Structures are given as structure tokens and as C-alpha cells.
Amino acid sequence: QPGEWLLYTVIVSHSGEYQVRVRAASASINQSILHFEIDGVNVTGNVTIPNTGGWQSWTTVYSRTFKLDSGVHFVKMCIDSGGCNLNKFYILPPNASPLINLIFPNGGEIFVPDSVVEIKWKSQLVDRVMVGFSPSGVGNWTLVQDSVTAKFGVYRWLVPNIVSSTCRLLVMSENDRSVSDTCQTFFIQVTTGVNNNIETAKGYLLEQNFPNPFNPSTSIVYSVPKDTFVTLEVYDVTGRRVATLVRNFVLAGTHSVLFKGDDLASGVYLYRFESDNFQKTNKMVLTK
Known part of the structure; x- marks a missing residue:
């Protein structure tokens, strides 16, 4: 509603040109207007949310670009008029595109059958991901999980009860399968003396x-x-x-x-x- 605001603390790694991308929905008769302040300065001007036809009918709108230095900043989103449902917003370079970067495993690890491993990734402009596994390392992917919230960046995977030296994992955007990343090959093998309790066992x-x-x-x-x-x-x-x-x-x-x-x-x-x-x-x- 008009007059409401939200305040965030963000860490910017690189100085440069940025813009705000807002995913919102509105059934208001009139357009909704909001703006973003960084460290107390209005950097976006008016950001207009149109009537999208429903409070759950989402659209993405873009602000004008602005310069932002690296470091810690305070970001304030202010509702000026109308009303809308806010799903999320990003502060990104203007040419940013969807991206997934699989961090772990990254190749060479040894995991024990029936242990639990945390698959980790970083992403931008991706809502949900799928996780796949290949014991051969050359395709033939088996779906491990079909819908994981991308922003969490982690999925706890139960290592299958097999032995292989050519395993690979895949993390892929649920909506765009061209956006994905795979790791280098890792091992699944039985290691003498390891407790295979799935709550405690981990790989090297x-x-x-x-x-x-x-x-x-x-x-x-x-x-x-x-x-x-x-x-x-x-x-x-x-x-x-x-x-x-x-x-x-x-x-x-x-x-x-x-x-x-x-x-x-x-x-x-x-x-x-x-x-x-x-x-x-x-x-x-x-x-x-």
C-alpha cells in the first residue's frame, strides 16, 4: 500500500552499472508506482507496475540504470501509489542473463554409497532447478529431484548404492534447459571402516x-x-x-x-x- 516500505542490506562485489528488476502482480485499476533508494538516494525514479489482470499474474518490470560502487549498501523499496504483490526483485547489471554455477561437487571427490552429500550451486535469474545424476559421466541422466528452489543453492542428495569412478551431477533450470551446469567426474566407492548411516556419513x-x-x-x-x-x-x-x-x-x-x-x-x-x-x-x- 502507498507509504509502505521495505529495507534491505546488500553487498555489491563489483562497481558498475546496475538496474532493478521487479517481479510483481497487480489487480489495481490504476497503475502502481514504486521506487528504490540506495543509501537514502532515489536511484531508479518511478518504477511502474501495470494492472496484470490478477494478484497472482506475475510480470517483470525494469528500472533505469544507475551506478553502484562495491561495498555494503542499504536498499529501500518504497510504494508511492496503487498497490501490488511483490514476488521478488534483483539488483543486477543490465545485460545479466540466467546463470547456474555448480560449486560442489567439482570433481575428484570420493563418496560412500548411502551417505548424504550436499550439492551446492549459485544462480541468478533462476526460480527453480532440477538435479540429475549420471553414473557413466557421458549423459543418460537420471532425475534426482524435479523442482528445487534455486535461491537456496543446496540440495541434500542420498548417494546411490553403486560403485563408479565416472559419476557426474547436473543442475538445470526448470524453465530453460539451456541454463545448466555439470561437475567433473567423481567417485562412488566403498571405503573400509566408514559408518554408512545416512545422517552422519560424508565423502572425502x-x-x-x-x-x-x-x-x-x-x-x-x-x-x-x-x-x-x-x-x-x-x-x-x-x-x-x-x-x-x-x-x-x-x-x-x-x-x-x-x-x-x-x-x-x-x-x-x-x-x-x-x-x-x-x-x-x-x-x-x-x-x-
Whole structure:
């Protein structure tokens, strides 16, 4: 209703040109008008929501473009006249298109049959996704879940009771199958001594550090499916070891380690994870 407003805090990663895309519905006789303020400044002017023919008949309207610097900002949506149902709004570059980026698995992981793995992705301009699985890695996708809310970015998957070294997962837009992403091949295999209780069992994994690039510190997350010995070390591009983050016996589960690069020069570094027969190396970038 006129006079109502909503306030949000947003983090902008890159400075540049942006616009607001609003998905709304209205059965008002007159058009509804709203505007968006960023840090107290009206950056969009009037954004008009037409009569869409029903309170659940959704349409997307676009604001004019505006400049936005990187950092933390306060966004206020204000209703000026009329009335509408607001489904969602995005603040995106004008040329932004639907996108899905599958983050985990990303290839090389080892999962245990009947364990539970969290499939993770990032998306933009996608409402719902489908998740598929291929044990051969070359297609023949089996539908795992047909409708998952995209913005949550995670789906808990029960690993099938098979053994394969060429498994792949797919995350695809429910409305546009050209918008999708697949991971590199990973393993499903039986590992001696692992508790296969679906509430507790996990695969060996090494996640991408966050944030990346970083300055001066970043977090590295890894998981092991049983109590075991773990080594996690950091190397520069010449192969010189610059830090040993973990070199001891750890309990089963997910662990997070903070790496500090205060005394290191800017550049690419490699962090290597070893546990039992599982090994994996990821890259990270230190920028100062």
C-alpha cells in the first residue's frame, strides 16, 4: 500500500552499472508506482507496475540504470501509489542473463554409497532447478529431484548404492534447459571402516577456499567420513611449502581452517589435502 516500505542490506562485489528488476502482480485499476533508494538516494525514479489482470499474474518490470560502487549498501523499496504483490526483485547489471554455477561437487571427490552429500550451486535469474545424476559421466541422466528452489543453492542428495569412478551431477533450470551446469567426474566407492548411516556419513572433500581472491586471510573447509589422519599444506607455484595447516588425527565430519597470508606476497598458491587414499589440490589467489 502507498507509504509502505521495505529495507534491505546488500553487498555489491563489483562497481558498475546496475538496474532493478521487479517481479510483481497487480489487480489495481490504476497503475502502481514504486521506487528504490540506495543509501537514502532515489536511484531508479518511478518504477511502474501495470494492472496484470490478477494478484497472482506475475510480470517483470525494469528500472533505469544507475551506478553502484562495491561495498555494503542499504536498499529501500518504497510504494508511492496503487498497490501490488511483490514476488521478488534483483539488483543486477543490465545485460545479466540466467546463470547456474555448480560449486560442489567439482570433481575428484570420493563418496560412500548411502551417505548424504550436499550439492551446492549459485544462480541468478533462476526460480527453480532440477538435479540429475549420471553414473557413466557421458549423459543418460537420471532425475534426482524435479523442482528445487534455486535461491537456496543446496540440495541434500542420498548417494546411490553403486560403485563408479565416472559419476557426474547436473543442475538445470526448470524453465530453460539451456541454463545448466555439470561437475567433473567423481567417485562412488566403498571405503573400509566408514559408518554408512545416512545422517552422519560424508565423502572425502576439499572445498574451494572462501573468499577467493583474499586478503589477508581465507577459510578452507574439508570433510572426512571417519576418524583419520589428515594433512593440509599450502605451497607457492614453485613447489615450496609455505604453511602446514593440519597434520594430525581428526574426527569424522566437516572442519574449517583459517589460512593467513599476512607475510606472503601476492600471487597464486596451492593448498593440498591428503587423507587415506584421497588427495586433492586447489588453487587460491592472494591479492594485496
